[in-house]
Amino acid sequence: MRLRRGIAIAAISGGAAVTTLLVGLVTNAASDASQWPGWLGWLQEHAWVSLVVLGLTMAGLTALLAALSETRTPARSPLLPGRSEDGAEPPEAALVLRSLPRDTAAFTDRAAELEQLVGSVRDSQDRGEALPVHVIDGMPGVGKTAFAVHAGHMLSERFPDGQLFVNLNGHTPGRSPVQASEALASLLAAAGVPTQQIPVGDDASAVAEARAAIWRSRLAGKKALLILDNAASYRQLEPLLPGGSGCLVLVTSRKRLAAHEEVVLPVEALPPDHAVDLFVRLSGRPTDTLDREVLQELVGLCGYLPLGVSLLAARLRHHPSWSAEDLRERLLAARDRLGELRAGERAVTATFDLSYRDLTSERQRFFQHLGFYPGTDLDAYVGAALGAVSVAAARQHLDALYDNHLIEEHPGSRYRLHDLLRDYARGLAAEGDSMDHVHAVQRVCTYYLAVLAVANGHIVRSGAAVPPAPDGAAQVETPPLESRADALSWLENERPNVLACIRRANGLALHDAVIRLAAAMAPFLRQSGPWDQAVGLHRTAAEAARQTGDHQALADALAELGVVRRFMAAYPEATEALNMAVTQYDAVGDRRGKADALNQAGIVWYLTADNEDAARAQTEALALYREVGDRLGQANALADLGMVRRQMSNFDAAVEAQSEALSIYRELGDRYGEGNSLRDLGVVHCLMGAYDLAAQHHQDAYDIYVELDDRVHQAYALNELGVVRRLTGDLEGARDAHNRALEYYTELGDRFGRANSVRHLGTLDRLSGDAPNAIRTLQEALDAYRDLGSRGGEAATLSELGAARGMAGEQDSAVEAFQRSLEILRELGDRCAEAEVLNHWGALLRNSGNPAEARGHFERALRLARDVRCPLEEARALEGVGRCDWVVDGATGAAEVLREAVSVYRSLGAGASADEVERLLASRAG
Known part of the structure; x- marks a missing residue:
């Protein structure tokens, strides 16, 4: 991008330079008859010199502009953006850094290994071949991660599309390997994929395969660098490998991994001389003040x-x-105290002890308390909770431990223990x-509960219940979260650590x-997912x-699981989960909780078009909300009941x-609920033929969703518009x-919303006369509706199909499609x-030459439409009856019915349909 912009600027500036030279030549020729004043006269006498100076000046400006384009246009990464469910354990979440960790000062000469790696990459790229997986293996403390990061x-620079670093926890004490x-x-x-777009489901292998497919697609054609740190097995990392070439x-592991087409880079202990130099x-000591023989003994001990050498x-x-x-x-002395440790780890652990x-x-x-931390990385606030100290003291401790090489620094003022140090x-x-x-x-859990209470205050819908802060929250120091954006950023960063604490x-x-x-994380996981992670969490809570x-x-927990x-x-x-929740709420006499569960169950039945059950659930929920005086609950139940009706x-x-x-909703100032009710009122008014009012409601709803930055509901409003x-x-x-x-x-x-859009586009294809494309789209x-179990969507699509x-x-x-649609x-x-x-x-029967049977279908449609006050279908039925009569009895008998159809069409604002019928009537008069 920067190169293209620089070339463009250079081309423009170069063109300006050429233009300047041409203008100068013309001016010089035109000026021979007159003498220029002052120093301009000298330029006139030495025209070619002036032109050369002008050319060089413009060339210099060209280079300057190109340089400015390089320095002012930051590189943008096309890749990077600005869990088993069967048990009672929530899944481990992976910690992913969107850039490489800081290069370590403790890195020392690994010239041979680096030359092998760089040469392998260079040769593959020069030949246009796929880059192999490079596995860096070796014992703990040998510097595998430091080598990979360096x-x-x-x-x-060879991988401009982004760099990602993933800790897979393959050998992290107290942590399960990340699935x-x-x-x-x-x-x-x-990599920028919205969490709602990440596949979820109960079939773990199918979900992993679907996610891997998206990951490979995301990296297709890209040049990106991926470091998979601390891998336990090839099976763990294989789905993470990009499909492109x-x-x-780069993979680090303590085990030799049996990868296909791999390049293995064993990282051994340092050569003695290199260890001494490091x-x-x-040490910061002048070389001549140190006894090299003693140093050789020290690094040998x-x-x-590298980890032990840096600590010493x-x-x-x-x-x-x-x-x-x-x-x-x-x-x-330290080695004697730790003599029972294994030889390889005894050496480095002795340096820990020292x-x-x-x-x-x-x-x-x-430092001991850091070993208790369940998460992967931590900041001063978590450190304060672990150590039962102030945040200021925790910062001092963390800085000192970092200076002493007992913890590692990560971006964002965060820290992490090496696996061996955590174990130690x-x-x-x-x-x-x-x-x-x-x-x-317990202290860390209390800290997270205190921060989650603040975060939920920003992200939970106005008027909805927020999980309360824990006892003693006032004494817990929490990071400043002053906006919804702050809350979401903190939640996203801490998600793997909170889940690890729950485990x-x-x-x-x-x-x-x-x-x-689990209850405090529920609002975030509801809206951000991945939802299968939330399922595991709520099962654990249950x-x-x-x-x-x-x-x-x-x-x-069951209610959240159902949602x-x-x-x-x-x-x-x-x-199933929501019905079980209703039973449990009944047992404890929680009427509001029962109402919430019934409301959610009613939504599920609405989505599957089990209308009687949906209406019953919402009516019962509404009565309960009124008993307990929950105005927001009443509004929700009424809105959902309106959708069922x-x-x-x-x-x-x-x-x-x-x-x-x-x-x-307006009384409560709930803009989200107001938008939803306006949108559904628009749907109803559209069915009743009040198109202007319907369009206004949908536009008002859309404007509210834009104000709330709610893209899901913006899409629903757009569909209705x-x-x-x-x-x-x-x-x-x-x-x-x-x-x-x-x-x-x-x-x-959103699979259901996407199916709706596709269906509407198929209808437009049909109305445009493109039957083949309409059939494919519909x-x-x-298929999508059937996969989702949406009978209402299936019936509507079968009608159009x-x-x-x-x-x-x-x-x-x-005919087969119509019959199945009517059944549903x-x-x-x-x-x-x-x-x-x-x-x-x-219409199908009439067009196929069977007007008598067609008229029977139109008459039944007319009765239904008038019964439920659906004017558009009434007008269509009247038109159908009239056209059938036109064929059977002639224009005279059909005219009255057709004029009635025109009248209804005009009242709806469906001018194109009315015009078409009037043209038919006009043909009779002609």
Whole structure:
């Protein structure tokens, strides 16, 4: 991008230079008859010199502009943006850094290994071959991660489309290895894929395969660098490998991985001389003040491992009064104390002990508590909770531990323990109070609960219940979260750590912490997903509630599980969980909780068009909300009841319920609810033929959704606007609205909304006369609805598909589609849609030369349409009856019915349909 911009600027400036030269030549020729004043006369006498100077000046400006384009246009990465469910454990979430960690100062000469890696990459790129996976293996502390990060920084310019670093926790104490599916979810989110678009489901292998497919597609044609750190097995990392040939993957592992087409780069302990040079550089001592023989013994005592060497050097740097001999004696004493450790780890762990003993007692205790932390990385606020100190003190401790090489620094003022150091810290802590571990985890859980209470205040819908802050939250120091954006950023960054804390709390039988953390994370996971991660979390909470006999908590967890299952379009599982929640709420006498669960169950039944059950659930929920005085709950139940009534073609009752809901939402200042009610009122008014009012409601709803930055509901409003435009003859405007909605749904991963857009576009294809494309598009929508279990969507699509197949001359297939559509609609009680199908079927029969049978279908459609007050289908039925009479009895008998159809069309604003009928009537007069 920068190169193209620089070339463009250079070309423009070069053109200006040429133009200047030409102008100068012309001016010079024209000026021979007159003498220029002052110094300009000299330019006239030496015209060619002046022209050369001008040319050089413009060339200089060209170079300057190009340089400015390089410095002022930052590189933009096309890749990077500006969990098993079966058990009672939430899945591990992967920590993904959107850029490489900072290069370490402790890196020392690995010339041979670096040359091998860089040469392999260069040769593959020069030959245009696929880059192989490069596996960096070696023992703990040998510097595998440091080597990978250093190599990544060296090679980053060859991979301009982005760099990602993923910790897979393959050998992290206290952490389960990250599952491939969870790592893919985190990678996709880091690469800019909206979390709602990341596939979810119960089939873990299918979900992993679907996520891997998107990941490969995302990286297709890209040149990106991916570091997979701390891998446990090839099986863990295989789904994460890009499918394209231009991406470089560096893997670090303590095991030799059996990867295909791999390049193995073993990282061994440092050569003695290199280890000594590293020690001298990090110790800060002049070389001539150190006894090289003693140094060789020192680096040998720590196994020539970079981690051990850096720790030893730090000890000497922090003790100016010590000599190298003093350090050797202390290290020997430490090795004796830790003599039972294995040879490879004993050497480096002895250096840990030496560094640890150099800390103050307060800092030693703080370091021990870091070993209890369940997460991957932490900041000063988490450190304060772990160590039961102030944030200011925690910052001092973390800075000092970093200076002493006992923790690693990560971007964003965050820190992380090396796996061996984490293990070492835990071993130290185990020598003290056995309850320290439990208390430290409890403090961290309390901290997270306190911050989640603040974050939820920004992201939870106005008027909705927010999980309360924990006892003692006032004494907990929390980071400043002053906006919704701050809250979402903090939640996204801390998600893997919170989930890890829930896992640890669950393992320690801290059931109350598990329950409360799951409830506090629920609002974020509802809207941000991945939803299968939320399913695992709420199952864990439900099991914790069963363990403690807490029926209230069990009901809450089941209700959240049902909501997430609804989002996943797993409707049977959602219904089961919500029904169980209703039972539990009944048992504890929680009427508001029961109302919430009934409301959610009613939404599921509405989506599957089980209208009677949906109406019953919403009516019962409404009564409960009124009993407890929950105004927001009342509005929600009324709005959802209005949608059910509309789906049952009971339009007056739908308008009444939705209007009452709208009034309450406005009373509460709930813009989200106001937008939803306006949109559904628009749908009802559209069905009733009030197109102007419908369009206004949809536009008002859309404006509210834009204000709320809610792209999902913007898409729903656009779809409804498209329908109104189609019915009023604006087919191009309708197509534009549906295409915009389709883009939003596809980006967000809303399968139901996407199916709606596809169906509407198929209808437009049919109306435009493109039957083959209409059939293909409608079949896609039909498959999606059937996969989702949406009978209402299936019936509507079959109606349109039958009409399109009739246009294509596929009469038998058309009739079959109409019959199946009518079966579903009669089960659902949607009489307006039933009239539409009968009108389509009547048109097919009339066009195929069977006007008598066609008239029977139109008459039945007319009765239904008038019964439910659906004027558009009434007008279509009248037109159908009139056209059949025209064929059978002649124009005289048909004229009256056709004029009635024109009148209804005109009242609706459907001018194109009215004009067509009037042209038929005019042909009779002619």
